[in-house]
Amino acid sequence: MIAEVGLFALVLALFVALAQATIPLVGAARGDVVWMNVDRPAAFMQFCLVTLSFGCLIWLHVTSDFSVLNVVENSHTDKPLLYKITGVWGNHEGSMMLWTFILVLYGLAVSIFGRDLPPGLRSRALAVQGLIGFAFILFILFTSNPFTRVDPAPPNGQGLNPLLQDPGLAFHPPFLYLGYVGFSMAFSFAIAALIEGRIDAAWARWVRPWTLVAWCALTLGVAMGSWWSYYTLGWGGYWAWDPVENASLMPWLAGTALLHSCIVAEKRDTMKSWTIFLAIITFSLSLLGTFLVRSGVLTSVHSFASDPTRGIFILVLLAVFTGASLALYAWRAPALKPGGLFAPVSREGGLLFNNVILSTAAGTVLIGTLYPLFVDALKLGKISVGPPYFNTVMVPLMAPLLVLMAVGPLLSWKRGDLPAALSRLKFALGATVMTVVATLAVAGLGSRNVWAAVGLGLAAWLLVGSLTEWAGRVRLFRDSLAGSFHRAVHLPRSAWGMTISHAGLALVLIGVTGSLAWRTEYLKVMHPGETASIAGYDVRFLGVEDNVQGPNFTAVRARFIVTKDGRYIQELNPERRMYANPQQPLSTVAIHTTFVNDLYVVLGDPDASGGFVVHIFHNPLIPLLFFGAVVMVLGGIVSLTDRHHRVGAPLSKLARVPRPAFALSAAVPIAAAAPAQGRRRTGWKHVVPLAGFVVLVGFLLARLYLVEEGFAPNFIPSVMIDRAAPSFDLEPLVAGQPGLSSASLKGHLTLVNFFASWCGPCREEHPVLSQLPKSVDLVGISYKDRPEDARAWLSELGNPYKTIGIDLHGQTGLNFGVYGVPETYLIDKNGVIRFKQTGPLTPAVIKRELLPVIAGLK
């Protein structure tokens, strides 16, 4: 009953969304106020219906209603209540419900706070929001219905992956989606402005706080995910440039650029067309991330249950929304009036520089993430683009931005005085030099330390530079303390927010530098009573306690005593847990933190001698990274409380105050230049993004088609084709037969088949091996298998091989480039590899691929 109510509410929400998407839009086009005013009630209705539906889903999970498939697949009665709730979005269907819920939440916010918006703008923006809601509800109903029933209902569910049963990950998705979906606000307003063909300071003023909300949430969401990965996964790191991680970084970079360009658009009524463009791109990157994560077109460690059908749907959504908005942009943006002039050295100039670098960074991450797919599609082979690439290109790209971040805020609008700004940065320069010298003096002159000194120096520059700007504003030490205090209290909150956020970034930079340069680790088998020494700490292993009972797991808990110079610091208890439902192991990390450095202990596998593998990391400065991210978010929140950003700022005030800037620039100087200007600006350049996007979608579609056709993205073609087979000389598996060596293959056309008794697909392949053409010799290599197991396997299934060699440790396999048995190589009479089959040979493969190669060799 509850499930049906949820589904029914969702279907109703679909129709309301359709009404919200169309009626106000038509009304705005016709100037019909009654039709336009449908927007707010529709948004409210949609919110109520989606909330009801989402609430039903949560209720089903909380009450463990196992007649619903989604609950069966993701929940279990033993699960703590918190994870029954957060498990709702721990799966594809539920996470899309959360996505939609957050979308309608934003829609509700517009309808509440947007009462005083210009009605045309509000109706159109809400209509676009309605359209996005319509598309996503349709997506849920057609491909990802969370309310599907199962009959008969199983007695209990399959439970939730224990990795997800963690507070860090429980709240990571909601914040991430608040960020992704929050950028839909800027998007909707951008589309509304393009339809209206008008964008002014009031528009930017409206978009800014929403962008800021989304940015704060996304920053927090990404930081939370990173932190979770750090403290639960036991690898001591926090970011790995995985495609799915990149999918969240791209909208963050673009969103950060948008945040800054909004400031220019609002204060100086310029860079408007660019701001619109960024708003479109930021939300599109959010959608692209959703697509990449769920479609299975690329390989990632964070595999969502990927499904090409869903992939098609999301790709169509992406194509429609981004394609249509870029087309609208190409059509309308040239008509937007250009804004005020500014010198390259000015506040605007600094923010423009920020935008150029951040957009380049977002573009670089996009290209790096998709490049392997392009290379593959063009049949140029398989390549990987991993952390070393991103570190190499991103560091030099971001460094200039960090340098200028301290300078930009000191420049005045329109025309800045660079020498004056630089002279104000003398303290920052002093701090930088001192930091570099001190770092090198303390740490020594290794190449790592030099890099670390540069990183820390940059952080000092940014930190002190940001504080200098703040100090200048409150006239610190140039006025009485009371006077400075008074100024500080009355300093706009947005100015506070900027200082805090920039300082937070400096802290993040310190953390990144420390973790890259100075992380040390200890990895050994420890027996009870032994002590590990790392970074000045002594970590004594006392032993383990078995059978520690948790709510839904049993654990082996280790006891480590941490001392420093003989002084007791803390006891650490990393665990190896075995969860009951589902049966999954999980190791927990134990961390001793000084809030500057972390000592990070992971308990590994037991060994035969009664010891345990113990991995200890000393992670200097890492806590500052997470703390810095929180400080950045805090800065954003402080900025949000600025009166100026209050989203409900009444229209009357807006109409009175900011218009002059717009009116002046529009009416006075441009009036004369505009006609000619307008014609010249309707050139090709606004069409470029659309063209690029069409190519991208076409490409992704082709890729998706291949995935659906059964093409495996992780198939790696062999580089050994047409090269001499490696030399080997293996012992025979079957007593009495000769061994197998590369020399013995000369003069015959031979198929070398790597197999193992432990390999499932080998069993499946086995009958096919006896159907091979007689003109080819078939020999086997028993790969990483115990000879007696291999012999038993062959006596059970029959022995189709002429001879079999034993590759006990897989050395020969490595030389052949074997990465997963069964694999089969065709070697010609001269000992050259001519063909390779990865995975089982099938009659189809033999007929279509192998036989033509053999025929060609004859």
Add this chain to the structure above:
Amino acid sequence: MKLRLAVSALLLLLAASPAAFAIQPGEMLSDPTLEARARTIDKELRCLVCQNQNIDESDADLAHDLRLLVRKRILAGDTNDQAKQFIVARYGNYVLLKPPFDAETYLLWFAPVLLLLGGAGIAFVFYRGAARAQPEPLSPEDKARIATLMGEEKGA
């Protein structure tokens, strides 16, 4: 073993057991300098059977074999590059997490520079456009005329 930031948060259905760590003490070389080199190489090689991990962090059997192979090559006197090339010769460029600089990857490596130039180009066009849109500064004659007109207005 690593998965780290789950953007989507969910579902990290991993082949490997969570929070184990791949490299094992038994695999390590006794010489810490050589072992440090081996670890550096491990982190630059991609595990072929995993979703997206380097061999240092992977629990896969193949990753274990490759780690041993790296150490064998180092003991045989290979430089880091030679050891990596040894594996590339068998498995192809796919194993390199930092792709080589060649015809296939020019676009990848030049991408940041091209994007930066593109961004700079947009900024330049923007400045030029904005500068054209601005009126000429007032000539002394214009200023004089304004003064006259203003005076007239005041007078009127």
